[in-house]
Amino acid sequence: MRNLWLIIKREYLERVRTRSFLILTLLLPAIMTVVMILPAKLATMGEKAQHVVVVTSTTQFGEMVRQRFLSAMTATDNDDDDDAASSQSNASKPKPEQEYVIDVDANPTDAERDVLRDKVSSQAIDGYLWLTDDAIASGKVSWTSRSMAGFGERARLSETLNRILQYDRLSSSGLTAEQTERLLKPIKVEAVRVEHGHESKGSGGSKFLEVVVMVMLLYMAVLLYGISVMRSVLEEKTSRILEVLLSSATSTQLMAGKLLGVGAVGLTQILVWVVLAGVFAFPAMAMQPSFSELQIPLGVLFAFALFFLLGYLLYSTIYATIGAITTTEQEGQQLQFLVVIPLVLSVFMLGPVVRNPDAPAMVWMSMVPFFAPVLMYARIVVQTPPLWQIALSLLLLIGTIAGIMVLCARIYRIGILIYGKRPNLPEILKWLKYAKA
Amino acid sequence: MAPTSPPVSVRSSAARNRAGTVELNVVRKCYGDFVAVDDISFSIQPGKIYGLLGPNGAGKTSTLRMIIGIIVPDSGQITVFGEPLKREHKDRFGYLPEERGLYKKMKVLEHVLFLAQLKGLSSAEALKRARTWFDRFELSAWTGKKVEELSKGMQQKVQFIGAILHDPELIVMDEPFSGLDPASTVLLKDVLLELAKSGKTILFSTHGMDQAEKLCHSICLVNHGRVVLEGDLNQIKAGYGRCNVQIKYDGDAHFLQESRLVQSFNDYGNYVEVRLAPSADAQELLKLASAGARLSKFELMEPSLEEIFIDAVSKPAVEKTNA
Numbered sequence: 001m002r003n004l005w006l007i008i009k010r011e012y013l014e015r016v017r018t019r020s021f022l023i024l025t026l027l028l029p030a031i032m033t034v035v036m037i038l039p040a041k042l043a044t045m046g047e048k049a050q051h052v053v054v055v056t057s058t059t060q061f062g063e064m065v066r067q068r069f070l071s072a073m074t075a076t077d078n079d080d081d082d083d084a085a086s087s088q089s090n091a092s093k094p095k096p097e098q099e100y101v102i103d104v105d106a107n108p109t110d111a112e113r114d115v116l117r118d119k120v121s122s123q124a125i126d127g128y129l130w131l132t133d134d135a136i137a138s139g140k141v142s143w144t145s146r147s148m149a150g151f152g153e154r155a156r157l158s159e160t161l162n163r164i165l166q167y168d169r170l171s172s173s174g175l176t177a178e179q180t181e182r183l184l185k186p187i188k189v190e191a192v193r194v195e196h197g198h199e200s201k202g203s204g205g206s207k208f209l210e211v212v213v214m215v216m217l218l219y220m221a222v223l224l225y226g227i228s229v230m231r232s233v234l235e236e237k238t239s240r241i242l243e244v245l246l247s248s249a250t251s252t253q254l255m256a257g258k259l260l261g262v263g264a265v266g267l268t269q270i271l272v273w274v275v276l277a278g279v280f281a282f283p284a285m286a287m288q289p290s291f292s293e294l295q296i297p298l299g300v301l302f303a304f305a306l307f308f309l310l311g312y313l314l315y316s317t318i319y320a321t322i323g324a325i326t327t328t329e330q331e332g333q334q335l336q337f338l339v340v341i342p343l344v345l346s347v348f349m350l351g352p353v354v355r356n357p358d359a360p361a362m363v364w365m366s367m368v369p370f371f372a373p374v375l376m377y378a379r380i381v382v383q384t385p386p387l388w389q390i391a392l393s394l395l396l397l398i399g400t401i402a403g404i405m406v407l408c409a410r411i412y413r414i415g416i417l418i419y420g421k422r423p424n425l426p427e428i429l430k431w432l433k434y435a436k437a
Numbered sequence: 438m439a440p441t442s443p444p445v446s447v448r449s450s451a452a453r454n455r456a457g458t459v460e461l462n463v464v465r466k467c468y469g470d471f472v473a474v475d476d477i478s479f480s481i482q483p484g485k486i487y488g489l490l491g492p493n494g495a496g497k498t499s500t501l502r503m504i505i506g507i508i509v510p511d512s513g514q515i516t517v518f519g520e521p522l523k524r525e526h527k528d529r530f531g532y533l534p535e536e537r538g539l540y541k542k543m544k545v546l547e548h549v550l551f552l553a554q555l556k557g558l559s560s561a562e563a564l565k566r567a568r569t570w571f572d573r574f575e576l577s578a579w580t581g582k583k584v585e586e587l588s589k590g591m592q593q594k595v596q597f598i599g600a601i602l603h604d605p606e607l608i609v610m611d612e613p614f615s616g617l618d619p620a621s622t623v624l625l626k627d628v629l630l631e632l633a634k635s636g637k638t639i640l641f642s643t644h645g646m647d648q649a650e651k652l653c654h655s656i657c658l659v660n661h662g663r664v665v666l667e668g669d670l671n672q673i674k675a676g677y678g679r680c681n682v683q684i685k686y687d688g689d690a691h692f693l694q695e696s697r698l699v700q701s702f703n704d705y706g707n708y709v710e711v712r713l714a715p716s717a718d719a720q721e722l723l724k725l726a727s728a729g730a731r732l733s734k735f736e737l738m739e740p741s742l743e744e745i746f747i748d749a750v751s752k753p754a755v756e757k758t759n760a
Binding site: 003006014239240241242247248250 | 502505506534538551555596600
């Protein structure tokens with residue numbers, strides 16, 4: 001016990017003090033936050049106060065188009081307000097972001113067109129929409145601006161415009177405002193999932209995001225620390241420190257100490273992340289309305305920590321075994337596929353599992369220890385599986401980790417005699433039989 | 438050929454009855470078809486310095502590793518402190534491996550404390566002792582540095598401190614002198630002698646005959662995994678007899694060519710060491726030499742360990758049956 005504790009302590013401190021730990025612990029969440037939040041922020045920032053001119057044949061029609069555009073633009077920021085957008089009482093509606101300044105120009109002459117073109121190129125305005133009756137009749141409405149993007153995306157522009165024109169055509173063909181309203185009312189499908197008898201509104205997208213975040217973190221942690229585990233096993237073998245250690249401790253103590261130390265590093269990492277998330281990320285997310293859906297239940301958070309930790313341990317153990325078998329880092333890297341393949345396969349199966357978490361194939365797939373960290377976690381996030389399934393997968397996972405660890409300790413012990421040549425499989429099997437740990 | 442075939446085991450029967458700190462009984466270790474250690478037996482008495490000698494690849498390292506339990510013999514018995522090796526024994530010995538084994542990125546002091554704590558020392562006690570030893574080995578200025586920043590010789594001293602900090606009863610060292618400068622060699626030799634005086638049992642392997650000759654009470658000479666010669670160093674030397682002559686001379690060196698008297702000679706520049714032919718009389722050589730040259734020194738010598746070593750190794754290991 002004393003030895004085990006000392007070895008855990010050493011392995012833990014050695015890793016926590018490295019620069020890569022600091023980078024992974026602090027920088028990774030920062031990068032992830034930036035990657036997730038910044039694009040949305042930047043996109044809205046770029047669109048601030050766009051000055052657009054709408055050229056129509058009559059001021060009345062131009063005014064109507066302006067109103068519709070303004071309400072449509074604010075509505076697209078929040079899908080739930082679609083009904084309000086199509087109602088005419090948009091003047092009373094609060095405008096959260098004054099993104100567009102739309103002027104109406106009822107002077108559809110070629111001279112005016114030239115003036116507007118000059119204004120666009122001199123950046124006085126951002127663009128103009130040629131929406132004369134002639135243009136509408138010929139179906140050739142044009143949007144002129146300096147860049148192809150801006151003013152929303154082009155697709156959204158034509159979509160909005162089409163709805164405005166449909167509305168206009170229907171009302172001009174004698175339908176009442178209510179009738180057109182009914183005809184043009186868009187349908188929105190709300191995703192509701194039932195969990196333990198409660199309805200929960202989270203969209204599939206945000207659930208998928210939760211899993212992807214886990215997979216990314218696991219992948220980064222496994223690659224960074226797994227390799228460091230492999231490297232430290234190799235170092236102990238080649239520097240012969242293993243001999244010194246074996247004169248004091250058993251190889252099982254050494255291996256268990258190493259992996260538990262590494263596991264403690266993983267736990268520290270998660271703790272730091274959770275604290276960081278509490279301090280920085282959640283207020284930021286609360287400000288971002290699209291992330292308000294990302295309220296992660298405590299159970300899922302616990303599952304994340306558990307499966308992350310076990311996955312981390314499992315793959316670190318495999319890396320340790322690779323280190324025990326090989327004699328140089330290059331050789332070890334050639335065997336990295338032993339870790340990468342199960343990880344990549346889990347990612348491939350992520351889609352099917354999220355879509356179909358109950359299919360028997362998916363259920364059994366998520367029991368396989370090498371896939372469980374990602375797939376069982378994904379199932380828990382999407383739709384909590386029966387408890388026995390979670391328990392079984394955890395049991396199998398822990399058993400596999402312990403099993404690989406014992407095998408690894410044996411190989412590690414024999415590995416002290418290896419010089420130069422990598423052993424082949426029959427040789428490794430012979431050692432396993434021979435080594436009494 | 439030596440004039441007399443040396444007795445292989447020259448330990449008195451009284452010593453044989455006392456239980457040694459380390460006892461090997463027909464121990465064998467093979468790697469595949471290669472026999473690394475071929476039925477070796479020897480016994481190390483408490484408080485003695487024991488040298489395991491032999492050329493490269495003789496099986497020294499394998500033997501040491503079996504004694505401390507890193508590898509398991511294929512057959513034969515090893516007892517340490519009078520019992521078969523147990524886990525509890527590990528705290529009672531210190532081990533210095535041949536290739537220095539230290540974590541390169543760890544700080545020197547932390548490393549030594551880690552090794553000592555693995556052997557059961559409290560961290561406070563380990564720190565206290567480490568300070569004394571670092572002072573003695575002139576490493577005090579380096580304790581905060583990373584191991585990789587130290588020279589090879591310094592690392593070796595650090596490794597040695599790590600091996601003895603817990604004050605082990607048995608110290609096992611694989612080539613402890615390789616890579617040390619002369620001053621450090623003397624320092625290490627002094628420390629080993631002190632430790633032996635205070636009752637520690639010391640076993641080390643070397644192919645440097647010099648240190649073994651100066652330090653060891655007993656030696657075991659192995660070649661190709663077999664014991665060639667084993668026992669008390671003085672008795673072994675006595676067994677070889679005084680068949681060497683050191684001569685300092687001026688003038689005619691013809692006497693060296695007298696094959697009736699001289700089996701071989703080694704010219705060291707300042708003097709020449711002559712090995713007498715079997716049944717040659719040293720007096721006759723003295724007469725012959727003084728007839729042609731002016732002698733300033735003519736001394737009958739014990740054979741050096743190096744000579745015994747070369748002589749024993751160049752012979753087929755027929756003595757195995759006696760061992």
